[in-house]
Amino acid sequence: MDQQVDVVVVGGGSTGCGVVRDLARRGLDAVLVEKGNLTHGTTGRMHGLLHSGGRYAVSDQKSARECIEENRVLRDIAGHCVEETGGLFVKRPEDSEEYFQEKLEGCRACDIPVEVIDGEEARRREPYLARDVEKAIALPDGAVDPFRLCVANAADAREHGARIETHAPVTDVLVEGGEVVGVEVEHETGPGERVHREPGTTEEIRARHVVNATGAWAGNLGEMAGVDVEVRPSKGVMTVMNTRQVDTVINRCRPKGDADIIVPHETACILGTTDEEVDDPEDYPEEEWEVDLMIETLSELVPALKDARTLRSFWGVRPLYEPPGTGTEDPTDITRDYFLLDHGDRDDLPGMTTIVGGKLTTYRMMAESISDHVCDALGHDATCDTADAPLPGSESEARMAELMDEFGLRSPVARRSGQRLGSRADDVLDDCDPNPVICQCEGVTRAEVRDAIGEAGSDLNAVRLRTRASMGNCQGGFCTHRIAAELAQEYPEPVVRDAEDELYQERWKGQRHALWGRQLSQAMLNHLLHATTMNRDGDPANLDSEVDFGAFDAGADSEPAGPNEGGNAGTATADGGTDGDR
Amino acid sequence: MTRHTDDGDGDAEGGNGPDGERGDGPAADTDRSTPAPGVPEAGRDEQPSIFVPDDGEVSDETPPERPATDGGVESATGGSDSADLDPDAYDPVDVFPGGDLDLREGADSCYKCTSCDTSCPVAEVDEEFPGPKFQGPEQWRLKRKGDHDIDESITSCSNCMRCDDACPSSVPLSQMHNEARGQFVESQMEKLSREYVRNRILSNYRFFASIASKVPRLANAATKIPGAMKLGEKVLGIAGDREFPDFATQTFREWWKDRGGAQVTDPDKRVAYFHGCYSNYNTPEVGKAMVRVYEHFGYEVMVPPQKCSGTPMFANGMLKDARRHAETNVENLVEAIGEGADVIASCTSCSLSLRQEYPELFDIHGIEDVSEHTYEALEYLRINEDLEGELAGTELADEQAFAYHAPCHARNQGLSRQAVETFRDVDGVTMEDVGDSCSGISGTYGWKAEKYETSMEIGEEMFEHMEDAKGDVGMTECPTCAMQMEHGTGYEVEHPLQLLEDAVGA
Ligand SMILES: Cc1cc2nc3c(=O)[nH]c(=O)nc-3n(C[C@H](O)[C@H](O)[C@H](O)COP(=O)(O)OP(=O)(O)OC[C@H]3O[C@@H](n4cnc5c(N)ncnc54)[C@H](O)[C@@H]3O)c2cc1C
Ligand code: SF4
Ligand code: SF4
Helix, strand or coil: CCEEEEEEEECCCHHHHHHHHHHHHCCCCEEEECCCCCCCCHHHHCCCEECCCHHHCCCCHHHHHHHHHHHHHHHHHCHHHEECCCEEEEECCCCCHHHHHHHHHHHHHCCCCCEEEEHHHHHHHCCCCCCCCCEEEEECCEEECHHHHHHHHHHHHHHCCCEEECCCCEEEEEEECCEEEEEEEECCCCCCCCCCCCCCCEEEEEEEEEEECCHHHHHHHHHHHCCCCCEEEEEEEEEEECCCCCCCEEEECCCCCCCCEEEEECCEEEEECCCEECCECCECCCCHHHHHHHHHHHCCCCHHHHHCCEEEEEEEEEEEECCCCCCCCCHHHCCCCEEEEEHHHHHCCCCEEEEEECCCCCHHHHHHHHHHHHHHHHCCCCCCCCCCCCCCCCCCCCCHHHHHHHHCCCHHHHHHHHHHHHHHHHHHHHCCCCCCEEECCCCEEHHHHHHHHHHHCCCHHHHHHHHCCCCCCCCCCCCHHHHHHHHCCCCCHHHHHHHHHHHHHHHHHHHHHHCCHHHHHHHHHHHHHHHHHCCCCCCHHHCCCCCCHHHCCCCCCCCCCCHHHHHHHHHHHHCCCHHHCC | CCCCCCCCCHHHHHCCCCCCCCCCCCCCCCCCCCCCCCCCCCCCCCCCCCCCCCCCCCCCCCCCCCCCCCCCCCCCCCCCCHHHHCCCCCCCCEECCCCCEECHHHHHHCCCCCHHHHCCHHHHHCCCCCCHHHHHHHHHHCCCCCCCCCCHHHHHCCCCCHHHHHCCCCCCHHHHHHHHHHHHHHHHCCCCCHHHHHHHHHHCHHHHHHHHCCCHHHHHHHHHCCCHHHHHHHHHCECCCCCCCCCCCCCHHHHHHHCCCCCCCCCCCEEEEECHHHHHHCCHHHHHHHHHHHHHCCCEEECCCCCCCCHHHHHCCCHHHHHHHHHHHHHHHHHHHHCCEEEEECCHHHHHHHHHHHHHHCCCCCHHHHHHHEEEHHHHHHHHCCHHHHHCCCEEEEEEEEEECCCHHHHHCCCCCHHHHHCCCCEEEEEEECCCCCCCCCCCHHHEHHHHHHHHHHHHHHHHHHHHCCCCEEECCCHHHHHHHHHHHCCEEECHHHHHHHHHCC
16 A cells, blocks of 8 residues: 655654645645654654744844744644734843843844833733743733644644654654655554554655654654754753743743743643753653752742642653754753755755754745645645634634533633634534533533544543643642543443553643642552552453442342332442442 | 712711821730631732842832732722832742732642532532532642633532531632632623623622612502512512612711710720621611620720721722722721721621621732731620629520521631530520521522522421421521521511620620
């Protein structure tokens, strides 16, 4: 079942999703292959800042200009993925006045709209700001949801004929006659594997061109093709707070440094970050001091953070690239620009192009330039329209007020659904009645969960990314089983159990870095609930022996038994079923 | 916006406090390490979260749009704002622009255990009500700056505050409900709707009571006219099955004036009586009992000018009304405290309001001192007098058994057992606690036609237990619980102070 297509795009991060969308809209036959789910890589582990460009206005004005340009585009085409929070660069007394002025001039030079406000005004906008903040520059930073963004790009690509294949790692790059002619992918199997395509099979996808959009992994893919791609992965930590202490992006106005930004994201605030080179993008230490540093340093800006509840921490790796021979020592000095490596020109291996570096904010521009390049190489003549065509979900303002009445949702829940689903809200919510809230922390209803299962299959982490279910303060303690119960409508029991375990594990992973105070209480309560009430530490269904289902009665309503008989039936269940008892 | 309250009413001259200068202020308790019940731990920020100029110089030209810490309610008296007066004041709650309280931080303490939901009397009987966990921490956590869509179900919460008591993690649930309800009423409720007008009337009970009590017999007769209450139901949505409470022919304050004020003077043993509306207009015998009992123990009783404690206003989201009344109350009570008095309430909802809701919702100079100096009447005597010794060996002339119901708001102050314990050793008194269920009326809640059924369903358990109990006289500290007890069982209902008066022969 090998396939011949125009282009294979490897990597389902923001870059790959942007590229496959662009190519598909230009009429090329494209396939996206991704080894995990969409956003499995850096895109799923980033800060969520829609840059205004302010951060680069002094150090890298080219990037700054690109940011503000794309910032405007994304507000336009991806309204339901973006929250227009606005941003502040705040100056504390010990921060340099000179740099403040440089920043200001830099922003102006890059056409970033700015306003200087005094400390009092800054605190009026953000009451939790430290009271010795002297002044601030206000500019149009925003928050962007990388998951929704990638999903919307992929969905649009699919609508335009592309094939999107997740859980399908590329295991080899096919080189024939000194030319890249395609890739070999494996459809994964194993515990919790998705019942999608034929699991366990290998497939060769032959293509006229291969785009390597594997970010921090670009070197690995290069190796498969026999070329050198010098990516220098650099890790950064992000700490998620339970609530939003600020509703505006807060940046520290100083040259560079760790822990200098707070991004409000959905119901939470995300603190970040560090910048430290690592050897392997898959395997690097996650250290406690990094988390401490976030909370300590950023509470200089927002003192309330010190005692606020943290939910979890996670790390991501930047796919930094520098042309051979630059020799920069400090990773923070490496440019944040993106690079397009034509392996034909560079390594005498035509048929493959690598794109590395850059930022999520500029993903569309990166995709446009590589698509131009690919079209060129294939002699395909088509223009790019991705800057103007809205992404699915952003076509019209969601009718949120009406939604509430129509679908009987509690209004903050309706608002959240509306914000997540954008113009798809009507369709998704329309055919689910009753529609109870499944994830209470994030206000996610059954309709949304079912819709996401319809799109993502049995991968509950992918369902989580689409809906935010299990991302609130209980971290899945009260809802993984409810979500899994929805899955059980369509999938066989073992698949459901594995998917449930996987989601719960994933939630646990991040919480390990927040186990003190209130999140520790939460984790303990979750544990007791799952271990004791749900018996998940010794679930008969996971034991070797068969469950004696015959020992259970059929439920209270099943037979119109008199009170005496009913009592008898009850005994069978009361002892938990001796057969399964081990 | 028009205001329908009785700012001009004559109470203010009824006070008896010596007319001296305001004392040099209450001994401000600077130890803020113990927050009021249900208040999130303060002090996490060494700075006041509200901007106060560093140099201590308070500018006169405070920008008008500067957020207040209490919901941005303008003060009727041009009143004070403690951020101005006390630059070191720390306010535990922050504000959204525009002045609404930002309580999202309170959601940090919730770990979703659902204890609150299982103890909410409304959720138990009302399928549609999502419960305190949603109303409080969940709804607040989902909020963003500028969001103004509070779910309408907040109006189904009766503000019984049992959820506060149930939460093992000190989530400020009732504060969240009160603020959300205030925001809902302010920005989402149709101001000309029948519901709004009705709620405004119910929550400003004091205003109507003050008029009715000028012509009590007429008013009492009017509410008894056949069909009058049905009309009320049709026109205003006030539950037609309720009997309107009788108005006393002489209010407590009139009685107080007639008797010439305090009979005992003792500058070292003073209490300021916060009688509240109900014992003033409807059950002055409770107020009289309070005065006689306290004088029996040698206290000088002061009756400062006062308005409504705000309880019915909070429950109806009328925070602006409540704030105006609070300004008068705080001003006068602070003055009394300055003269050495503690504040005593005979209604457990009034004492809870002064103690907990006031500092949670408003930022008025001295409000913390009022909170710290307020006690319920029986509680105060149990702390400061040897009641046990006094009552040991006393005997009630006529043997009587009582069916005692502890109001939810008493429960919140840890007072649910005080009546039973106090009268244990009095011969001739049998006091039976009828259990921990809610009476269901929750102030104005059970007066609303659409809530009447729910209210009676909640009360069912209490009615049954009362009937099972030996006594045929009810007892409770809360006037509206008393109304419900009487309505559901036909029993006569007394206040513990009245029994204490009999027992000590005051
Ligand atoms: C800590 C941190 C914070 C950041 N914050 C921001 C920010 O606030 N704003 C912003 O604009 N940018 C930010 N960035 C940068 C931004 O996240 C990245 O530039 C962007 O996400 C990169 O996307 P990508 O698609 O190129 O790479 P990735 O998202 O890493 O995508 C590569 C994909 O390739 C897949 N892959 C790898 N090998 C294979 C294979 N053999 N077969 C199939 N698939 C494979 C991976 O699973 C992965 O999903 C941040 C980065 C970091 C590290
Ligand atoms: S105050 Fe009472 S009615 Fe309201 S949510 Fe809490 S327990 Fe329920
Ligand atoms: S009782 Fe407290 S901690 Fe438990 S769910 Fe309710 S608010 Fe949360």
